[in-house]
Amino acid sequence: xxxxxxxxxxxxxxxxxxxxxxxxxxxxxxxxxxxxxxxxxxxxxxxxxxxxxxxxxxxxxxxxxxxxxxxxxxxxxxxxxxxxxxxxxxxxxxxxxxxxxxxxxxxxxxxxxxxxxxxxxxxxxxxxxxxxxxxxxxxxxxxxxxxxxxxxxxxxxxxxxxxxxxxxxxxxxxxxxxxxxxxxxxxxxxxxxxxxxxxxxxxxxxxxxxxxxxxxxxxxxxxxxxxxxxxxxxxxxxxxxxxxxxxxxxxxxxxxxxxxxxxxxxxxxxxxxxxxxxxxxxxxxxxxxxxxxxxxxxxxxxxxxxxxxxxxxxxxxxxxxxxxxxxxxxxxxxxxxxxxxxxxxxxxxxxxxxxxxxxxxxxxxxxxxxxxxxxxxxxxxxxx
Numbered sequence: 001x002x003x004x005x006x007x008x009x010x011x012x013x014x015x016x017x018x019x020x021x022x023x024x025x026x027x028x029x030x031x032x033x034x035x036x037x038x039x040x041x042x043x044x045x046x047x048x049x050x051x052x053x054x055x056x057x058x059x060x061x062x063x064x065x066x067x068x069x070x071x072x073x074x075x076x077x078x079x080x081x082x083x084x085x086x087x088x089x090x091x092x093x094x095x096x097x098x099x100x101x102x103x104x105x106x107x108x109x110x111x112x113x114x115x116x117x118x119x120x121x122x123x124x125x126x127x128x129x130x131x132x133x134x135x136x137x138x139x140x141x142x143x144x145x146x147x148x149x150x151x152x153x154x155x156x157x158x159x160x161x162x163x164x165x166x167x168x169x170x171x172x173x174x175x176x177x178x179x180x181x182x183x184x185x186x187x188x189x190x191x192x193x194x195x196x197x198x199x200x201x202x203x204x205x206x207x208x209x210x211x212x213x214x215x216x217x218x219x220x221x222x223x224x225x226x227x228x229x230x231x232x233x234x235x236x237x238x239x240x241x242x243x244x245x246x247x248x249x250x251x252x253x254x255x256x257x258x259x260x261x262x263x264x265x266x267x268x269x270x271x272x273x274x275x276x277x278x279x280x281x282x283x284x285x286x287x288x289x290x291x292x293x294x295x296x297x298x299x300x301x302x303x304x305x306x307x308x309x310x311x312x313x314x315x316x317x318x319x320x321x322x323x324x325x326x327x328x329x330x331x332x333x334x335x336x337x338x339x340x341x342x343x344x345x346x347x348x349x350x351x352x353x354x355x356x357x358x359x360x361x362x363x364x365x366x367x368x369x370x371x372x373x374x375x376x377x378x379x380x381x382x383x384x
Contacts, residue, residue: 017050018378021104023118025111027057027074030211030242030270032295033110033134034061036155036177039367040374042068049378052102054114073098080116080141088117095121106378108132109149112139119148128381136292136313138162150381153374155293156314173377176317177295178370181362184275184303193280197238197266204235204344207281209274209296210288212252212267213245217287217310217330219252224287224336226259232344235264240277242270278303282350283343288312289330298365301325301357306350308339318365324357 022041026034038061041051052071055062062072075094078087095117098104107122107129109115115131122129131149136159139145146152146166154160154174163172194201206225210216218239225237243249249267256262271277278284284300286309293314300307301318307325309315310332319325326342328335343350363369 017046017048018382019050019052019103019105020378021099021102021107021118022051022053023107023109023111023114024053024055024061025114027055027059027061029059029061029064032177035295036134036370037061037110038064039178039180040371041065041070043367043371045375049375050102052098052104054098071102077113077117080113092117092120096124099125099127105382106130110134112141112145115145115148116141119145122148130377130381133159133162134292135159136162137290151377153377156317158314158317159292173373175370175373175377176314176365177293177298178367179295179298179302179361179365180367181302181358184278184299193277197236197268199236199266200234202234204232204282205238205280206235206283206285206340207238207240207277207300208285208287209299210239210241210286210294212239212241212243212249214248215288215290216241217289219248219255220331220333221285221287221336222252222256222259222261222265223333224340225264226256226261227333228337228341229259229261231341235344237261237265238277238281239265239267240269240271240274243267274299275303278305281305283308283340284325285336285340286310286315287330287336291315293318298361301354302361302365304354304358306343306353307357308336308343320356320360324353324360 024034024037029035029038041053044051053065054073054075056076058074065072077091082088099121106127107118109118110132119129128150129148130151130153132153134155152172154172155177157174160172208218253262256265284305284307286294286297288310291313297307297309297315297318301324307319309319309327310330311327312330316327319327321327326339328339
């Protein structure tokens with residue numbers, strides 16, 4: 001019997017539930033990782049698990065969790081690299097008190113900083129830590145951070161290359177992000193989307209769900225659409241996402257103006273009515289230069305839409321080439337333009353791809369499958 005199992009057995013004799021401390025790197029639901037965390041803790045079997053969620057700020061995620069009667073703790077973790085060590089020590093000892101207060105059996109982190117602090121605490125308390133890796137880029141502290149987790153959850157198989165220095169595959173498990181297909185059932189209010197934006201009903205609507213910043217590659221989609229004006233007269237591009245880089249937005253608008261398609265571009269900012277927008281969308285495009293496993297792609301598939309996405313991170317694991325959509329090279333407007341023209345002129349292909357995507361999302365990327373595999377990890381580590 002492992003030390004984790006022995007300690008867990010001793011700690012939970014008066015309560016059969018597993019107490020899990022979750023960490024989130026952000027306090028807002030605007031990010032895909034936070035949406036995934038919310039869906040996970042919301043659907044945990046509360047007869048078996050008691051979640052406590054530590055957030056860095058009092059924002060919308062805290063409010064949504066409290067509405068579900070989930071314990072929320074607000075605590076900012078200071079930078080690991082700092083000349084002032086006192087805040088770091090204070091944060092660490094605060095974590096130790098939190099673990100004791102809630103009789104935490106297992107810790108689930110999602111970022112380098114919280115994995116560092118929680119990892120040391122977990123080692124001292126002799127409880128297992130699960131690190132949920134949602135980014136494909138290497139962190140300079142990866143060699144240290146990988147000393148802490150008993151299990152590392154990857155959101156895509158492609159992220160395994162980030163940890164090429166670790167030979168033991170049994171320390172890793174891939175659990176894809178999950179979506180709830182029921183959220184994307186068409187409702188009557190979705191019919192008003194084009195009307196509210198002043199878009200003709202017959203106009204092809206291309207939608208991108210992503211923050212407005214260079215790494216999301218919006219300008220390459222604009223360039224692609226500018227090159228196909230002669231073959232596609234009626235279309236609009238709907239950019240739904242927080243505008244985090246106004247200078248980049250201006251660059252995109254200037255490019256659109258130079259290509260005579262500025263009036264076809266809509267920067268709508270962050271939207272919460274994703275299902276309504278998707279229901280009126282014709283093609284979902286993700287032109288990113290960098291991703292891990294984008295929720296926008298599997299949400300588009302769950303809504304029954306054909307998807308065109310760049311071959312970054314685990315995108316090719318989500319999109320079945322030629323069946324549910326197309327995967328194209330990043331920073332390649334010509335490749336994007338070719339696939340957009342192909343789908344724009346063939347409604348039946350869009351329908352078939354959308355249906356195949358919906359079935360694939362239900363089978364591989366449902367929140368139920370995500371939950372089942374995650375709970376299995378918890379039981380495996382604690383021996384029950």
